[in-house]
Every structure is written in C-alpha cells, then in structure tokens.
Amino acid sequence: MTNAPRSWKGAPEHYSETPDWKDGTTKFLGWFSIGLGLAEIFAPRQVAKLVGISDEDEYVGTLRQFGVREIAAGLGILTRPKPTYWLWSRVGGDAIDLAWLTRRLRDSEEDNDSTKLLAAITAVLGVTALDIIQGTKLTSEKLPSTGHDEGSFQVGKGDDGTVRLEAQVTVGASPAECYEFWKNLENLPRVVGHLESVRTLGEGRSHWKAKAPAGLSVEWDAEVIEDRPNEYIAWHALEHEQVDNLGSVTFVPAPGDRGTEIHLEMEYHPRGGAIGARIANLFKKIPQGALMMDLRRFKQLIELGEVVQSDATASRKMPHPAQPNATNELKSELRAQ
Structure with missing residues (x-):
C-alpha cells in the first residue's frame, strides 16, 4: 500500500450474477x-x-x-x-x-x-x-469460482493478510450534514463497532484504537490524506505504524432527492514482523457485513437522533435506545464541530 491517495471503487457488488441463491x-x-x-x-x-x-x-x-x-x-x-x-x-x-x-x-x-x-x-x-x-x-455462503462472497460487504482477504471492508447506505440527510459528522474523526467510534476511540492530534493527524477479540486492542496514528468538503474524506496510517490502515468515505447525492448515498471503505494491511502477523489475525476476525451495520447505526443517528439496541437480551426484555439524543440537538452538535 502506498501513501498516495487512493481512488476507491464505487458501490460494493451487492449482487452476484449467479443462479438464484434464495430459499x-x-x-x-x-x-x-x-x-x-x-x-x-x-x-x-x-x-x-x-x-x-x-x-x-x-x-x-x-x-x-x-x-x-x-x-x-x-x-x-x-x-x-x-x-x-x-x-x-x-x-x-x-x-x-x-x-x-x-x-x-x-x-x-x-x-x-x-x-x-x-x-x-x-x-x-x-x-x-x-x-x-x-x-x-x-x-x-461462498462462490465456488472466487472463494469469497461477492454478494457480501467484505472484499475478501488477500494473500498478504490485507483485510478490506466496504459498504454503502442511503441516509435521509444532505451531503453537507453527513460530511459534518465524518469530518470529525472522533465521531467514528459512535457508529463503527470495532473502533474504541479516535483522538485528534492536530494538523490532520489522529490516534486510533480498535477493539480486538479476547479484550485486546490495537492502536496506531493516522492522517487525513484528502478532504473534499461535502464529497470525500480519506485517511491512512502513518508509515512507522504496525498497522497500515486506509479508509475513505464518499458522499453522493441520492437519486430522486432522497438524501445522500454514503460509501464507506476500510482496509487493514499488516506490516512485516511477528507483531504485524498477530495484528493481521485480529483484523481477520472482523465479520462480513460489519461495516454495513455500522452505516445503519449512522443512518439511525442522523435520522432518529439515537442509535437503537435491539438485541433484547435477558437483562432487557425490550429494545432500548443507546445514548438518546434529539435529532435537532445532534444537528446543533455537528454544526458546532
């Protein structure tokens, strides 16, 4: 992976040109x-x-x-x-x-x-x-011809241990409103499930901490490499970090004035050495479809003003909102950022 800005693909291949898979x-x-x-x-x-x-x-x-x-x-x-x-x-x-x-x-x-x-x-x-x-x-379910699921939201792992995740969702808000949320990278852990925290360091740089299995975590520093207001944001890890993380989010006006299409892509490429290999194994455990669920949380946050927990666990018999926040308060908060 190079340090130059990368031109990501558009929407993921949600559909497979294969025989009907529906039961x-x-x-x-x-x-x-x-x-x-x-x-x-x-x-x-x-x-x-x-x-x-x-x-x-x-x-x-x-x-x-x-x-x-x-x-x-x-x-x-x-x-x-x-x-x-x-x-x-x-x-x-x-x-x-x-x-x-x-x-x-x-x-x-x-x-x-x-x-x-x-x-x-x-x-x-x-x-x-x-x-x-x-x-x-x-x-x-995997396609025999390719070895990975072209209809899912994860682009398979490469032989070098790279993990690529991608998803898209349509949000009932303008590109400007969506951009205001994402331009502050500290907002990402509110919707991206495997991120524990992102702390801005100034001059476009930030410190990231990601959750891993067994209570472990991985940390690295990153920098914004491209920022086009209301259109596109891209970032990557600094060269000396053990994790080479590259991510981007694109804001496209949805057809029919239906809001904004959000295209989110993330890539984790471990650098050499024993530590890099261990980190690769941690990120391989990120489930397919995880990023799609992250974008659904963002959609709820923007449209409803809160993220909904609907796991109905034994301790809670009904679905419950997490960190409720009125929609107008959320928009005021984003404008303040």
Whole structure:
C-alpha cells in the first residue's frame, strides 16, 4: 500500500450474477416486506390501530414512509439472485421500526394500547431474528469460482493478510450534514463497532484504537490524506505504524432527492514482523457485513437522533435506545464541530 491517495471503487457488488441463491424463507421475507409495505401505504390508519396506536391520523405519513422502504426491500429481495444487501437493509429497517414502536410504548402522553404495542414489538423482534439469520446465511455462503462472497460487504482477504471492508447506505440527510459528522474523526467510534476511540492530534493527524477479540486492542496514528468538503474524506496510517490502515468515505447525492448515498471503505494491511502477523489475525476476525451495520447505526443517528439496541437480551426484555439524543440537538452538535 502506498501513501498516495487512493481512488476507491464505487458501490460494493451487492449482487452476484449467479443462479438464484434464495430459499423459501428468503422469498417469504421478500413477499412479506411487499405485503406489509402495501398495507402501510394504502391502509396506514388500520395498521396504526392494529399495533395499538390511539391517534391513527398522527402517524399516517410516518407509516407510509415505512411502507415505501418495505416495498423497496421486498422488490430487491425478490428480483436479485443473491440479495444480501437487501436482507441486511431489512435488519436496519427493523431497528427503526423497533425504535418507533418503543417510543410509542413509552410515551405517557399518548393513550396507546400497551398490550398491542408489546405484541407488535415481539413480532418485529421475531422477524428481525429471521432477517439476521437469512442475511448471515447469504453473507457466509461462498462462490465456488472466487472463494469469497461477492454478494457480501467484505472484499475478501488477500494473500498478504490485507483485510478490506466496504459498504454503502442511503441516509435521509444532505451531503453537507453527513460530511459534518465524518469530518470529525472522533465521531467514528459512535457508529463503527470495532473502533474504541479516535483522538485528534492536530494538523490532520489522529490516534486510533480498535477493539480486538479476547479484550485486546490495537492502536496506531493516522492522517487525513484528502478532504473534499461535502464529497470525500480519506485517511491512512502513518508509515512507522504496525498497522497500515486506509479508509475513505464518499458522499453522493441520492437519486430522486432522497438524501445522500454514503460509501464507506476500510482496509487493514499488516506490516512485516511477528507483531504485524498477530495484528493481521485480529483484523481477520472482523465479520462480513460489519461495516454495513455500522452505516445503519449512522443512518439511525442522523435520522432518529439515537442509535437503537435491539438485541433484547435477558437483562432487557425490550429494545432500548443507546445514548438518546434529539435529532435537532445532534444537528446543533455537528454544526458546532
């Protein structure tokens, strides 16, 4: 890897030009998504009443937006031979649905039916689990011809130990708003799961700390190598570091004035020596699809003002927001940066 700015590829290959990989469960999720979307678009009041919302008229617009998202995901699942991207996009949509339903449940000012809302949340959690299972299955299945999954969000590991990750997502915000978040690299650990911290050092340089298995961590210094406001940011590790990290984020206006397409790519290339080899083994454990989930967290943060935890662990029976933050407060915070 050289120190010169690198021209990254565009969107990852979400689709594989192979025979149809979809099983019955995946096709069911596609048709379910379309059916739910049609109901939310054409009968939003009935859907609101079904899940226990007392004021059906207040959320007509919100439910119709959810419906458009569901139909887009369903069509993607049914029309693509290996719809990995669309299955993981459903997981992100599920998280947004869970956040919205939980807000309705917790809002004491709304006279909603808590029993119906809890039932709806439970149903969404079940569908989310199914989406994750199918998405993981497609992500992990390999193409015999290439040895890695062209439909996933990880570009396979090279013979030299290099780990390349890439993903994209469409966010309902302008390129300028998205750029304001990413230009401050200290914001990255808020959405990138394997990063523990990023601390700016001045003059375009920063100190990075990444999480690793067994409670270990890896640290290095990096510098910004290209910064085009509202368009593109790229960075790489300094030459003396054991980890040669290269990353970039691109902001592209989405067609139809739908916001911004975020393209995120990261590459970890260990330098020589025993330490470099150990570091390579640590980064190889980053799961496929991890960066996609990171971008989904960014989408939630920008659009909802918070990142939603929907693991429903034993200690928490329902989905719960992590670090809640009002959307307007978040935008004020970004402007202040």
